[in-house]
Amino acid sequence: xxxxxxxxxxxxxxxxxxxxxxxxxxxxxxxxxxxxxxxxxxxxxxxxxxxxxxxxxxxxxxxxxxxxxxxxxxxxxxxxxxxxxxxxxxxxxxxxxxxxxxxxxxxxxxxxxxxxxxxxxxxxxxxxxxxxxxxxxxxxxxxxxxxxxxxxxxxxxxxxxxxxxxxxxxxxxxxxxxxxxxxxxxxxxxxxxxxxxxxxxxxxxxxxxxxxxxxxxxxxxxxxxxxxxxxxxxxxxxxxxxxxxxxxxxxxxxxxxxxxxxxxxxxxxxx
Numbered sequence: 001x002x003x004x005x006x007x008x009x010x011x012x013x014x015x016x017x018x019x020x021x022x023x024x025x026x027x028x029x030x031x032x033x034x035x036x037x038x039x040x041x042x043x044x045x046x047x048x049x050x051x052x053x054x055x056x057x058x059x060x061x062x063x064x065x066x067x068x069x070x071x072x073x074x075x076x077x078x079x080x081x082x083x084x085x086x087x088x089x090x091x092x093x094x095x096x097x098x099x100x101x102x103x104x105x106x107x108x109x110x111x112x113x114x115x116x117x118x119x120x121x122x123x124x125x126x127x128x129x130x131x132x133x134x135x136x137x138x139x140x141x142x143x144x145x146x147x148x149x150x151x152x153x154x155x156x157x158x159x160x161x162x163x164x165x166x167x168x169x170x171x172x173x174x175x176x177x178x179x180x181x182x183x184x185x186x187x188x189x190x191x192x193x194x195x196x197x198x199x200x201x202x203x204x205x206x207x208x209x210x211x212x213x214x215x216x217x218x219x220x221x222x223x224x225x226x227x228x229x230x231x232x233x234x235x236x237x238x239x240x241x242x243x244x245x246x247x248x249x250x251x252x253x254x255x256x257x258x259x260x261x262x263x264x265x266x267x268x269x270x271x
Contacts, residue, residue: 017115019036020044024054034159055175
């Protein structure tokens, strides 16, 4: 099944002839970039949007992975935080983020002679509340993984099959996803969350989130890791570090890490 879907993905890119990949450096878009390059060579271009909601180390990962693949890679600046519709953090915030992204990428693609802009949306994403998908579709973007029906698990399986060393890389959505809907997002808040997550990464944690609500940081790590985390770390030092980054209160979510947890607060997910 893995080989079959990989062949379908290759065939899709062969039909495109030239493609620009909206490349975040995450496992999904990196697989898209890898296969696009394998099929199209220098007729494929990966473009990463740099914004305040992207951690610097994630941008560096994107650079390293693109270089490893061999695909041409460029970085553009996006300015979604300048849009009040984004900064006010409504439930459809991602719509305005992806609007900014594809309003930047589409003219670049047309200017460079790329008829297609493609992203890393996979089949599982279609079952979640992802308003950004609508924004991308409105601007003509295609999602090869979703078109073929490749799930998140299959993305990892295909990546491992291809020998990509980051096949098990944890998902790392933008830092704006750490804030409850309705709380304004600012550059200062993004930096505060980024510094806090970097602190936890330096402790050796991989799957984690620091959710920010007002002056409170809520740490999410896998439930099975909570006991060892509490036993093995100097919690006083951790609290002091977080307070040094600008938080007043530091809590640990006893339910454990779960991607997309903030969406559970939506009374009704828009269609």
